[in-house]
Amino acid sequence: MLVRLLYASRADAVTPELIDAILARSRVTNPALGITGILCHGGDVFMQVLEGGREPVNDLYNRIVRDPRHQGVTLLHYAEIAERRFAGWTMGQVNLQRVNPSILLKYSERPVLDPYAVSGKVSMALLEELIATACIASRPS
Numbered sequence: 792m793l794v795r796l797l798y799a800s801r802a803d804a805v806t807p808e809l810i811d812a813i814l815a816r817s818r819v820t821n822p823a824l825g826i827t828g829i830l831c832h833g834g835d836v837f838m839q840v841l842e843g844g845r846e847p848v849n850d851l852y853n854r855i856v857r858d859p860r861h862q863g864v865t866l867l868h869y870a871e872i873a874e875r876r877f878a879g880w881t882m883g884q885v886n887l888q889r890v891n892p893s894i895l896l897k898y899s900e901r902p903v904l905d906p907y908a909v910s911g912k913v914s915m916a917l918l919e920e921l922i923a924t925a926c927i928a929s930r931p932s
């Protein structure tokens with residue numbers, strides 16, 4: 792049984808080294824767990840969607856919540872799903888500072904990533920838009 796989980800968090804500093812470390816870890820661990828997803832970052836905010844079996848997704852989320860490299864981990868959306876939307880990415884990534892601001896403005900008051908200020912549904916819509924507009928990278932950019 793598949794689930795989709797979306798959360799937001801904040802880091803003191805989202806450095807390229809931190810992104811690289813997270814993505815390197817994801818690309819080693821996630822395939823074995825059958826987990827796919829996308830990691831977005833903009834400013835000091837992360838937003839990550841995880842898809843896969845209920846147990847592996849829940850276990851990974853619990854590990855991520857305990858990770859001291861970020862804080863304020865907030866669950867935005869959790870659902871049982873019939874099919875994956877992010878099957879093509881072991882862990883795709885989007886630097887929202889490099890995305891056309893109009894995509895962010897479509898879903899929020901200002902052209903910044905602020906999943907804390909909008910509903911989980913709106914954040915999922917933003918992710919769908921990022922897929923549709925081919926903004927998701929398979930490697931760090």
Ligand SMILES: Cc1cc2nc3c(=O)[nH]c(=O)nc-3n(C[C@H](O)[C@H](O)[C@H](O)COP(=O)(O)O)c2cc1C
Binds near residue numbers: 813839
């Ligand atoms: C924003 C963020 C996203 C992460 N995403 C993943 C992920 O998709 N897969 C993964 O294995 N670890 C991810 N991690 C790392 C985990 O939090 C954790 O460090 C790693 O799974 C090792 O856990 P362990 O030390 O309990 O074995 C992420 C960490 C952060 C801060």
